[in-house]
Amino acid sequence: MEPLRNAGIAAAEETLDPQDWAGVQALSHEIVDDAIGYLRDVRDRPVWREMPADVKAVFDASLPRSPAPLGQIYRELAATVMAYPMGNVHPRFWGWYMGAGNFTGALGDFLAAVQGSNLGGGNHAAAAMDQQVVNWCKQMLGFPASASGTLVSGGSMANVIALAVARNSKAGVDVREEGVAAIAKPLRFYASDQVHSCHRKAVEVLGLGNRALQRLPTDRDLRIDIAALRRAIAEDRAAGLQPACVIGTAGTVNTGAIDDLQALADLAAGEGLWFHVDGCIGALIAVAPENSRKVAGIERADSVALDPHKWLHAPFEAGCVLVRDAAAHRDSFAVTPEYLERMPRGLAAAPWLHEYGLQTSRGFRALKIWMALREHGIEKFGRLIDQNIAQAGYLSGLIEAEPRLELLAPANINIVCFRFQPGGMAGDALKALNTEIMLRLQEEGTAMLSDTTVRGGHYLRVAINNHRTRRDDLDLLIREIVRIGSELSRQTLAG
Numbered sequence: 001m002e003p004l005r006n007a008g009i010a011a012a013e014e015t016l017d018p019q020d021w022a023g024v025q026a027l028s029h030e031i032v033d034d035a036i037g038y039l040r041d042v043r044d045r046p047v048w049r050e051m052p053a054d055v056k057a058v059f060d061a062s063l064p065r066s067p068a069p070l071g072q073i074y075r076e077l078a079a080t081v082m083a084y085p086m087g088n089v090h091p092r093f094w095g096w097y098m099g100a101g102n103f104t105g106a107l108g109d110f111l112a113a114v115q116g117s118n119l120g121g122g123n124h125a126a127a128a129m130d131q132q133v134v135n136w137c138k139q140m141l142g143f144p145a146s147a148s149g150t151l152v153s154g155g156s157m158a159n160v161i162a163l164a165v166a167r168n169s170k171a172g173v174d175v176r177e178e179g180v181a182a183i184a185k186p187l188r189f190y191a192s193d194q195v196h197s198c199h200r201k202a203v204e205v206l207g208l209g210n211r212a213l214q215r216l217p218t219d220r221d222l223r224i225d226i227a228a229l230r231r232a233i234a235e236d237r238a239a240g241l242q243p244a245c246v247i248g249t250a251g252t253v254n255t256g257a258i259d260d261l262q263a264l265a266d267l268a269a270g271e272g273l274w275f276h277v278d279g280c281i282g283a284l285i286a287v288a289p290e291n292s293r294k295v296a297g298i299e300r301a302d303s304v305a306l307d308p309h310k311w312l313h314a315p316f317e318a319g320c321v322l323v324r325d326a327a328a329h330r331d332s333f334a335v336t337p338e339y340l341e342r343m344p345r346g347l348a349a350a351p352w353l354h355e356y357g358l359q360t361s362r363g364f365r366a367l368k369i370w371m372a373l374r375e376h377g378i379e380k381f382g383r384l385i386d387q388n389i390a391q392a393g394y395l396s397g398l399i400e401a402e403p404r405l406e407l408l409a410p411a412n413i414n415i416v417c418f419r420f421q422p423g424g425m426a427g428d429a430l431k432a433l434n435t436e437i438m439l440r441l442q443e444e445g446t447a448m449l450s451d452t453t454v455r456g457g458h459y460l461r462v463a464i465n466n467h468r469t470r471r472d473d474l475d476l477l478i479r480e481i482v483r484i485g486s487e488l489s490r491q492t493l494a495g
């Protein structure tokens, strides 16, 4: 018989591995050195800047057919992608709702990719770590060890998975087998009118339709009006609909309002409804010693969506859903095709993690979360959350002290809504002025904030979910807003 080592040697077989390992090693060291400098010096760069035409043109280049040296590719990337980021790692990025990333997490992503495991499941270390991180999330929120959970791309996926389990548990028919058309009475889900837009996508994709999600009015503090919720449930029952699920929000995206989770837990238990908490913004306040009481009751939820890529600053993407009833969770997603049967021994001798969500192949998201948690410990993350909340309080104070600024309401957690008011301006003119201030701040690279509309009023919105922010960054923000706002108002008057 021909010796094994000779088999196929004549064919020109290729691989993606480097031909020159030493060269790749030297370049990789350079990339790591640059990456460290990139984060160390982030404060010295603009938060954001517009891409010039020649940079944009790079992304119009067509499919490469032939090879290029990796060193050259990296230099192109350094001048394009790395030079024109979104900016959320910058200390003065406070737009929408992001995390600021962390270098250890980036190393975790790198090592996860090098190790290359598929977290669809199996009997290997990465899968064990994935489960460990889910268990740590349960511990952070006070969820029982018997609950299940899965790491997903982010909060939107976490919510859709939780709402799918809620739908299946409350439908009264086997939705997986029969479909939503077999549900006897249309299901109703309830949330406040401040609920995140991903819930609309969730009820739509779950076949329930947007109308199934009842948005209820909010109280003075923009928290769901519990009396209105109680009335809506009674009216829906009387109208032949089937109330199924209450979604409480722990930290709304507009203002950071936290629904009364204890009251919602009581109400859901009394009405026999599923109680889901969208904790993408605020669930992790549970680990912050000075503020944890704000999310009391979250541990009573049937399911919670949380986002390690927000207040744990895991590099995107990292979301997590926890479900109290592990069997209901698995029953909503588990399928065992013939090629994925569990074995008594070997690599397939462990639970399949894909049985708890929509993905079959899953990335090793756990490592970046695990490394940062091991490095800093959860107590430091708790302190950083308290720090951001205190910074939002500080910013509210600066705004209140400045007569040309109007504060929507004192910050509840880390989101502050306010606007520049030159005096007596209203409506579209006021919105246009504040929008222009926001765009100038972005274009000048000073700070990134976004805007929103609350109760019909337009506001600038600062969400401080950033472990690099310092109070002097907030001082600078207020100085610059007042400077730009005053200049623009003078120009308007002159014009």
Ligand SMILES: Cc1ncc(COP(=O)(O)O)c(C=O)c1O
Binding pocket: 096, 097, 153, 154, 155, 156, 157, 159, 196, 198, 249, 251, 252, 253, 278, 279, 280, 281, 307, 319
């Ligand atoms: C309250 C809330 N829910 C859900 C989401 C969606 O999370 P993700 O962007 O991670 O999908 C967000 C995003 O900011 C949010 O603020």
